[in-house]
Structure formats: C-alpha cells, structure tokens
Amino acid sequence: MNLYSHQDANIWKTWALMTLFFALIITLGWFFSYFYNDVVILQFAIFFSIFMNVFSYWFSDKIVLKLHRAKPATREEYFDLWNAVENLSIAAGLPMPRLYVIEDNAPNAFATGRNKEHAVICVTTGLLNILDKNELEGVISHELSHIGNRDMLLSTVIVVMAGFVALLSDLFLRSQSWGGNRSRSQNGGVPLLVIGLILAILTPLAATLIRMAISRKREFLADATGALLTRYPEGLANALRKISASSMPLERANNATAHLFISNPFGAKSLSGLHKLFMTHPPIEDRIRALTSQTK
Numbered sequence: 001m002n003l004y005s006h007q008d009a010n011i012w013k014t015w016a017l018m019t020l021f022f023a024l025i026i027t028l029g030w031f032f033s034y035f036y037n038d039v040v041i042l043q044f045a046i047f048f049s050i051f052m053n054v055f056s057y058w059f060s061d062k063i064v065l066k067l068h069r070a071k072p073a074t075r076e077e078y079f080d081l082w083n084a085v086e087n088l089s090i091a092a093g094l095p096m097p098r099l100y101v102i103e104d105n106a107p108n109a110f111a112t113g114r115n116k117e118h119a120v121i122c123v124t125t126g127l128l129n130i131l132d133k134n135e136l137e138g139v140i141s142h143e144l145s146h147i148g149n150r151d152m153l154l155s156t157v158i159v160v161m162a163g164f165v166a167l168l169s170d171l172f173l174r175s176q177s178w179g180g181n182r183s184r185s186q187n188g189g190v191p192l193l194v195i196g197l198i199l200a201i202l203t204p205l206a207a208t209l210i211r212m213a214i215s216r217k218r219e220f221l222a223d224a225t226g227a228l229l230t231r232y233p234e235g236l237a238n239a240l241r242k243i244s245a246s247s248m249p250l251e252r253a254n255n256a257t258a259h260l261f262i263s264n265p266f267g268a269k270s271l272s273g274l275h276k277l278f279m280t281h282p283p284i285e286d287r288i289r290a291l292t293s294q295t296k
Helices: 003-035 039-067 079-092 125-130 133-148 151-177 189-230 233-245 273-278 284-293
Strands: 098-102 109-113 119-124
Touching: 003 039, 003 151, 003 189, 039 109, 039 119, 039 151, 079 098, 079 133, 079 189, 098 125, 109 133, 109 151, 119 125, 119 133, 125 133, 133 151, 133 189, 133 233, 151 189, 189 233, 189 284, 233 284
Parallel strands: 098 119
Antiparallel strands: 109 119
C-alpha cells in the first residue's frame, strides 16, 4: 500500500465510523423517546446535538487558545515558523492560518478554527527548540493537512456527540433513581427497562471508543497528506521521533483538547494492548512505521 491508497483507506474508515456515531446517537434518542412515550426526547436530542455542534464550530478556536494561554506569533520573533507556514500554505493551496505559540517546554502542536479561512496553527516553544527546518516543515504540513482535510469540524462534531451520548445516558440512569419508571408497564415492562439500562451503560463507552478511533484515523491521514505535501516523509518521521523522546506532559493538558495535538499532550509514551483502544493518538512507533514504509 502506498501513501495515496493509505490516505483513501483512512478517509473511508473515518466516514464509516462517523456514520456509526450518528446511528448510535439517533438510536439512543429514539429508544429513550419510545421508553418514555415522548417524541420530544428524540427531537430534543437531534436539536441539541446540532446546536452544540454549531456553537462549538464557531467558538472552539477561541476557547482552545485561551485554555492553553496561547499568544500570537509575530513574524519578527518567529521568522522560521512564519516562513515554513507561509511556503507550505502556498504549496497546499490554503490561506495562511493565524499563528500562535504556547510557552511550554513540551514539544507539541495543533490546528483549530472553524474552516480554512479562519484556521489557526499553534506550536509550543518546546517544539521550536528541538526541530530543524525539515522536521518543522513536517509538523506544519501535518497541521495544514488537518486544515485541508477539514478535521477541525470533524473533531468538534465527534467531541460534542460523545459528550451528548454520555449526557443522555446519565439522564436516563438518574431518572430511574428518581422514580422515572412509571412508563414500564405501558412500553414493554421490565425487559425494556433492562435494555435501556444496558444501552445507558454501554453506549457512552461505545461513543468514546468511536471518537478515539476517528481521532487516530485522522492522525494517520494527516501524516500521509503532510508527507505528500512536503514530498519528504522523513522530515515528519524524524520530528515524531524527537517528540516521542520527550515524556514531558503539556502544563495545561486536558482531555477535552487532547485529540487536537499532534502527539498525546499527557506524555508521548506509547501504550499497548487494550490501552490502545482508549488512546486519542496512534502510537508514535506505528505512525513512523507508516511514514517510512509507504515510500519504499
């Protein structure tokens, strides 16, 4: 498999997972609506998920930048960064994104913004300190690929949907403890209640797994697209090697924004086995292997 087929495969797998995600939230809303004999629950589930996605789409960049105390990067102070982003943006056919820097020794970077015209690339000072020109271009090409692939919108949607699934499930479980079981006799009795409890417990787990699987696919896709942009996969591969050599966590790392970064902001140590299911990023070793093997 070459880089182009690797890219196509990840696009297909991502949209398959997104379809499954939408089916999950609609199924959950429909079931609770049926259980309580109230179609308003389903209507609310659809409306609220759309509203939250729209809100997050418009304001996610401001929230993330403020959360991580990022400051605008000027051309005078960060000339090499500006030069890399400007040149690669032209090569990618994208408007130049706004640039921000986080004062943090942990090497990392992310892209955010509601679309390519309002995109942001943010890097840490730790990243700028350890990368050479080719490696920095590799990281920037990865982030520009997220912008070109419209991953910011996708990331916003999956985070909101995963949170909303958890909210619906939590409300159902709490309603049972509050005496919300009056509708059992009308709509299926105890067997239906048992199904509802199983759904309420398992769907948040399923939603989390789908969200993380999508995040991992998008990272592989951005790696592949970025390598095609620079035509030098080793640049990004070497950057990932240096990033993985640092186990330093980002000072203001949190679960809500972890999926945005090029590497796990809680530390770059790879996990194996069952733990991989709960990772927002593929293991660095797997990403390096994909980059170096696809060009052979």
